[in-house]
Amino acid sequence: MTRPALALSALLALAATSARGGAAACWFENGVLVVGAEVMGVPGDYILDTATPHTLLAESQAQAAGFAETALTGEVRLAGVASRRVTVAVAALDLRTGALPTPIAGVIGADVLRDYVLDVSFAPCRIALAPAGAASRFRSQTVLPMSWLADRPVVTAAASDGSRTLTGPFALATGGDTAVRLSDAVAAAPGAAKPKELYPYGVLRPRLRALSFAGALSEDLPAGLVKAEDPDLAGEIGAPLLSRFRLRFDFPAGKLLLAEP
Incomplete structure (x- = not known):
C-alpha cells in the first residue's frame, strides 16, 4: 500500500505544479535569452523569443530524434508548464544560433507563452510562467x-x-x-x-x-x-x-x- 500511495502523491504534486506554473534558470548571452525546455520530447537549450510567432525545433535536433517531417504536433514543457498539441516547425537555425557557445535545440515562441503570465529577470537570469490569476506579486514602476x-x-x-x-x-x-x-x-x-x-x-x-x-x-x-x-x-x-x-x-x-x- 505504501509505494502506490507515494507514487500517487508524486503524480498529484506534478499535476499541481503544471497547473500553477513554475520557474526556471536561464542565461543571457550575445543578445538572446536561452532557457532549458523540452519540445516534442527533445530536451535542450532553447532560445526564448516573444517575437517569434511559432515554436521551432532545430533541424539537426529533429533528425537526431528520428523526426522526418517538417511540421510536427506535440508537447512543449517550459518552467513547470506542459503545453499540449503545439504546432512545431522544423527549421535550420544555424544562422540564428551560430554566435552562441552551446548547441541550441530550437526556439520557444509566442504561441506557447500567450496564455500565461511570463516574468523575466536578466541578472540573475530567471523566468517564471504562470496561468492568469496565479502569478506572484510583481512590483512595477x-x-x-x-x-x-x-x-x-x-x-x-x-x-x-x-x-x-x-x-x-x-x-x-x-x-x-x-x-x-x-x-x-x-x-x-x-x-x-x-x-x-x-x-x-x-x-x-x-x-x-x-x-x-x-x-x-x-x-x-x-x-x-x-x-x-x-x-x-x-x-x-x-x-x-x-x-x-x-x-x-x-x-x-x-x-x-x-x-x-
Whole structure:
C-alpha cells in the first residue's frame, strides 16, 4: 500500500505544479535569452523569443530524434508548464544560433507563452510562467498596454534618426540580438556595404539616434533592420534593451510591466 500511495502523491504534486506554473534558470548571452525546455520530447537549450510567432525545433535536433517531417504536433514543457498539441516547425537555425557557445535545440515562441503570465529577470537570469490569476506579486514602476500584431506582442514606442520620428507598434523580442530594429518598409541604411548584414544575426550595427520606450529616452543605440512581415509593424525592441528591466508579460491582461533590475 505504501509505494502506490507515494507514487500517487508524486503524480498529484506534478499535476499541481503544471497547473500553477513554475520557474526556471536561464542565461543571457550575445543578445538572446536561452532557457532549458523540452519540445516534442527533445530536451535542450532553447532560445526564448516573444517575437517569434511559432515554436521551432532545430533541424539537426529533429533528425537526431528520428523526426522526418517538417511540421510536427506535440508537447512543449517550459518552467513547470506542459503545453499540449503545439504546432512545431522544423527549421535550420544555424544562422540564428551560430554566435552562441552551446548547441541550441530550437526556439520557444509566442504561441506557447500567450496564455500565461511570463516574468523575466536578466541578472540573475530567471523566468517564471504562470496561468492568469496565479502569478506572484510583481512590483512595477511602469505599465504599458500590450497588444498583438502579426502574432507578436507589441507596445508603442518612438524611434528617431535626429530629423524624423517614427511612432508605432514595436514587437518585444526577448530573443532579439540587438537593441532595436526597424522595419525595412520604413527605414534603410544608405551606403551599407553588405545590406544583408543589417538584418537579424548579421554583423552590421548602425547607430540609431534615439528610441523613446517605457517613458525613457535611449540614445545612440545599436540598431538594424527587420523584414516587413506586416506593414503596420514599426520594428522590434530586442533583449539588449529589454535587459535593462525586470519584465512581466501579462499576456492575458494585455499589459507589459517593467521594474528596476
